[in-house]
Amino acid sequence: MTLYLIGLGLGTEQDITLRGLEAVKKADKIYLENYTSLLQCSVADLENYYGKKIIISDREKSEHAQEIVTAAKNDSIAFLVIGDPFSATTHIELYKLAQEQKIPVEVINNASVLTAIGITGLQLYKFGRTTSIPFLQDHPNLETPYHVYRNNLSLDLHTLFLLDLDPKNNHFMSVKEAISTLENIESRLHQNLITPQTKAIGVARVGSKDCLIKFGTMSDIKQIDFGPPPHCLIIPGKLHFAEEEMLTTYY
Amino acid sequence: MTLYLIGLGLGTEQDITLRGLEAVKKADKIYLENYTSLLQCSVADLENYYGKKIIISDREKSEHAQEIVTAAKNDSIAFLVIGDPFSATTHIELYKLAQEQKIPVEVINNASVLTAIGITGLQLYKFGRTTSIPFLQDHPNLETPYHVYRNNLSLDLHTLFLLDLDPKNNHFMSVKEAISTLENIESRLHQNLITPQTKAIGVARVGSKDCLIKFGTMSDIKQIDFGPPPHCLIIPGKLHFAEEEMLTTYY
Numbered sequence: 049m050t051l052y053l054i055g056l057g058l059g060t061e062q063d064i065t066l067r068g069l070e071a072v073k074k075a076d077k078i079y080l081e082n083y084t085s086l087l088q089c090s091v092a093d094l095e096n097y098y099g100k101k102i103i104i105s106d107r108e109k110s111e112h113a114q115e116i117v118t119a120a121k122n123d124s125i126a127f128l129v130i131g132d133p134f135s136a137t138t139h140i141e142l143y144k145l146a147q148e149q150k151i152p153v154e155v156i157n158n159a160s161v162l163t164a165i166g167i168t169g170l171q172l173y174k175f176g177r178t179t180s181i182p183f184l185q186d187h188p189n190l191e192t193p194y195h196v197y198r199n200n201l202s203l204d205l206h207t208l209f210l211l212d213l214d215p216k217n218n219h220f221m222s223v224k225e226a227i228s229t230l231e232n233i234e235s236r237l238h239q240n241l242i243t244p245q246t247k248a249i250g251v252a253r254v255g256s257k258d259c260l261i262k263f264g265t266m267s268d269i270k271q272i273d274f275g276p277p278p279h280c281l282i283i284p285g286k287l288h289f290a291e292e293e294m295l296t297t298y299y
Numbered sequence: 300m301t302l303y304l305i306g307l308g309l310g311t312e313q314d315i316t317l318r319g320l321e322a323v324k325k326a327d328k329i330y331l332e333n334y335t336s337l338l339q340c341s342v343a344d345l346e347n348y349y350g351k352k353i354i355i356s357d358r359e360k361s362e363h364a365q366e367i368v369t370a371a372k373n374d375s376i377a378f379l380v381i382g383d384p385f386s387a388t389t390h391i392e393l394y395k396l397a398q399e400q401k402i403p404v405e406v407i408n409n410a411s412v413l414t415a416i417g418i419t420g421l422q423l424y425k426f427g428r429t430t431s432i433p434f435l436q437d438h439p440n441l442e443t444p445y446h447v448y449r450n451n452l453s454l455d456l457h458t459l460f461l462l463d464l465d466p467k468n469n470h471f472m473s474v475k476e477a478i479s480t481l482e483n484i485e486s487r488l489h490q491n492l493i494t495p496q497t498k499a500i501g502v503a504r505v506g507s508k509d510c511l512i513k514f515g516t517m518s519d520i521k522q523i524d525f526g527p528p529p530h531c532l533i534i535p536g537k538l539h540f541a542e543e544e545m546l547t548t549y550y
Contacts, residue, residue: 067313134417157410166385178424
């Protein structure tokens, strides 16, 4: 039949597109990836809205996509992804597997944090490479996000840091924890790129109605309680006049 | 009342989100930006779907956003944007103006070409800065996209080129025209970065059901008729094994 890869966007059950909802209603089985991000509503909210049961596909199942593709041979399968379907590399695997096995796939796109951060006023085409900050306890020698930031900065570009999450243990990295991690790397590499005066933008729940954005120095931003996850962090590169003007509304 | 900035996504009238549609239904006046991108349905299709009239806001009107913000003082106004609301800098101006004048603004995000290109199999966090290719006749000394590409390449990153469009004159830059423009810059700068053997990905109508993606050398890609707009072009940087595997399905 058909495998539908459907983005849910960033907010609640109402952020699905009409095309997405139609596919969910047609589907015989509905899977939801439950690893790479976080919605502002519960799985029960989604189930009530669709009037259907949802099967949670955790990281391991997403990576062993064969089960889902096999199911799509005879049934219509909806695979729901928070944000946009290709926000994580695991989902392109699913797409590829279906293509190889001649299963029709329809991709239904939606909002992603990568573009929703445009609400900060920073121009999207002035972002360099996006990077992630994993939990330091898992990567005590972590350096990558620091190097990505340095390279972007050298080209005057902004850097978006996506923050790690561990839903099983209900641990979602906060803006404060992200800054501490960058400071930890700074204390090892001593390149003076992360200082208390470095300007940064803390962002929480972007794409949802109660999105919170704060602009300030690292030492200011660290003091702010951004509330429920998910959070992300931006360190701007060279600011255009209009970008600066917009950012000051978030002081 | 409220100004709703609503992304329409990339396909047809059905790519609006449920939250977006609800806002449209509440709105007293509906504006549609008609400059920075292109949907796969007509304005009449949108009007029929909403059961309401749409006012086309061309480039000049978008930039003179005061009229819209003033209207939102007493009425609910929906401002529809193709893709995601912050895909173009003009829309952040509208947002800022409303904030300054204490008009409540609600942003309703949607899919953007910047993330929908994940369908190529290229990892989104391995893209460098995005750049645009304007019409050469308007910018005979054009160099910027070439420099952005060179910088991205030096960091092993992929480059997305967004292609210019001139809806008033029904002129939408094709993949072929984009490659010719890059070749023109190469012929002036002689850095041997754009050659007939350079690998590229031509993309048409990404985010819609009849999306077309082709991977090959510049000289191959130039021969392909990608059909109706919008098109975009990607030149990959260093390819990961899994990216290369996925790209070969688009030969």
